[in-house]
Amino acid sequence: MIVSEKRSCPLCGHRTSNIILEFKISSFDKLHDQHQFSSCMKCGFVYNSDIHFENVLAFYESNDDYLNENAAGSGGTGASDLFRYDIYLKILKNAKLSMESQIVDVGCAKGGFVKYLNQEGFSKASGIELDRALVDKAKGQGIPVQLGAIDSFPHLSNSIDCVCAFHVLEHLFDIESSITEIHRILVNDGLCLVEVPNAGNYSGGRTFPHFWTLIKEHINHFDEYSLSATFSKGGFEVIGCFHQIIPYDNSDFGYPSLMLLLRKNKGNKNLSFNTFRTAEQIKKYFKKSNNQLARLITIFQKWRNENRSVVIWGCSLELQILLSFTCLEQCSIVAIIDKNPLKQGKIIHDIAVRGPELLESITDEGVVLVCSILHSANIVKELKTLAPQLEYETITE
């Protein structure tokens, strides 16, 4: 692979694209700190063009977020995951899958959905996952998960009744070979249920501003038309399409879900399509996100001008967004804390992430920024016990 080359359109292979958004992000892991969203000049598909396969692999090798029990959407068994699993199960039952059906969850992460299916009586459900640490974690809990790459499954051809792929396609560098592989292992008329974040509706569910454009491992941005066309070209017929906002644990926030139920057939390899609308929707989302940060920008300007000592509690995407799109970086950040042991010790802006016990050493003049949309209420509660003398501000209104 030629590293200096820009990525071609992962849907139609066209080599030229228009850059619709480009911004520098505050890098947490030094892998890539430039975000470039391009729209294919032939089909309009929006994808990250300035990204290379080696970097994507290196990102996953260095990233342990998916191992975290509390991480929603990575095969866990938290309330928001179970809520989604109920939705998937209803669709699969309506599609007349039997308890004896061979079901494979591709990119199953910690294997939560496989476990759920097994508990619901689908005894032949199993999973495939690329990340060895996640496979080991699932196996340790007795969940049938195998190690397997997304373009070479360990299954015989025509052997599987249903393939599920939730939150997978938006991550793939090479989409076509993965769909070919799903097609290969499915029996004729076999089913495939896929879910991706709906790029046609990023602003539909409430999340933190810029959330959907700053998840750097999301390198493909599908809407209903591009996802349907991709599978039609890969030999599938769309038999169901579902749009909905799926709530996280904290019901204030929601995931703009797009699901397709597909049936293996001959498809239409020569299908031509275009989806230029998505680029406009993503640009609008970006603008709206900038406007939504206005309140926090005013607060940070004040802290910066008063030279307040700022302690940040919460070291996730929200912090990365604030460091990238506001003047928080110019404030006097004296500490970054996070309860997740996997994050403690990481260096961000030359500061080592520490546990909440660090608060005891912060003087009364400091201010704490509660920097989490999902855990805000819990952090505030804990903060009032640990350091009642400290003023705090939350990133949520």
Ligand SMILES: [Zn+2]
């Ligand atoms: Zn294209």
